[in-house]
Amino acid sequence: MPTEQKTSLGLNRWQGTDKPARSDFVADNETLDALLTEHFGDTQAHLSAEDRLLLGNGTEVGSYNGNGAASRNITLPFAPKAALVFQMDIPPTEYRSGYYRVNFAFVTEEGGSQGAALSGTTLTVQQAQGSPAANSMANNLNQAGGGYGYFLFR
Numbered sequence: 001m002p003t004e005q006k007t008s009l010g011l012n013r014w015q016g017t018d019k020p021a022r023s024d025f026v027a028d029n030e031t032l033d034a035l036l037t038e039h040f041g042d043t044q045a046h047l048s049a050e051d052r053l054l055l056g057n058g059t060e061v062g063s064y065n066g067n068g069a070a071s072r073n074i075t076l077p078f079a080p081k082a083a084l085v086f087q088m089d090i091p092p093t094e095y096r097s098g099y100y101r102v103n104f105a106f107v108t109e110e111g112g113s114q115g116a117a118l119s120g121t122t123l124t125v126q127q128a129q130g131s132p133a134a135n136s137m138a139n140n141l142n143q144a145g146g147g148y149g150y151f152l153f154r
Contacts, residue, residue, distance in 0.1 A: 009031065009032070009035060010031050011028045011031060011032070012024050012027070012028055053154065057154070058153065058154050059151055059152060059153055059154070060077060060078070060080075060151075060152045060154075061149065061150070061151055061152075062074075062076070062077075062149070062150050062152070063088075063147065063148060063149045063150070064148050064150075065145065065146070065147060065148070066087075066127065066141075066142040066143045066144055066145060066146035066147075066148060067142060067144060068127060068142065068143065068144030068145075069127065069142055070126065070127055070128075070129050070142075071124060071125070071126050071127075071142075072124070072125050072126075072127070072142045073122050073123070073124050074122070074123045074124075074125065074150075075121060075122060076121045076122065076123055076152060077121070077152075078121060078152070078154070079120045079121050080118070080152035080153050080154060081108060081109075081153050081154060082106065082107065082108045082112075082118070082152075082153040083106070083107050083108075083116070083118050083123055083150055083151065083152050083153070084104075084105070084106050084150060084151045084153075085104070085105050085106075085107075085116050085123065085125060085141055085148060085149070085150040086103060086104040086105075086148065086149055086150070087103040087104070087140060087141065087143070087146050087147070087148050088146075088147045088148065088149050089147070090103045091103065092104035093137075096138075098134045098135065099132040099133070099134065099135065099136050099137065099138055100136070100137045100138070101128075101137075101138050101140045102114060102115050102137050102138065102139055102140055102141075103140045103141070105125070105139075105141060107123075114126075114137065114139060115139035115140070115141045116141055123150065125139075125141035125142045125148070126139040126141055126142065127139060127140065127141060127142035127143055128140065
């Protein structure tokens, strides 16, 4: 029998002079097993509702068809932390007779690569108009008839 009966978890508090019985160890193990089983089974204990949303639905995928306008606003279903936008079935950049065509952008509200911007629930994409200067980069994120995709990150 322990000298000082129990800890905050209900376990025996042993002293060096105690002569424990097997039943005391069994009782401690059963107490620990019950507490840990309950804790491990509690899926609500350590995650906030916001954490659950991030883990369960951290990204969203969408698409749009380009209309050729120099600038276009796309309304998003939520305000993402970051967005990746790209023209489908085309490489991120292409060399075209003296200039580079940029078919991809990664943005946050603080900034990002050229050709797109993010503000709240609005993704703004840009399309170069006319012939670009030699050795320059032309944004290609709203070409008329082009198919585009985006990934949004919460």
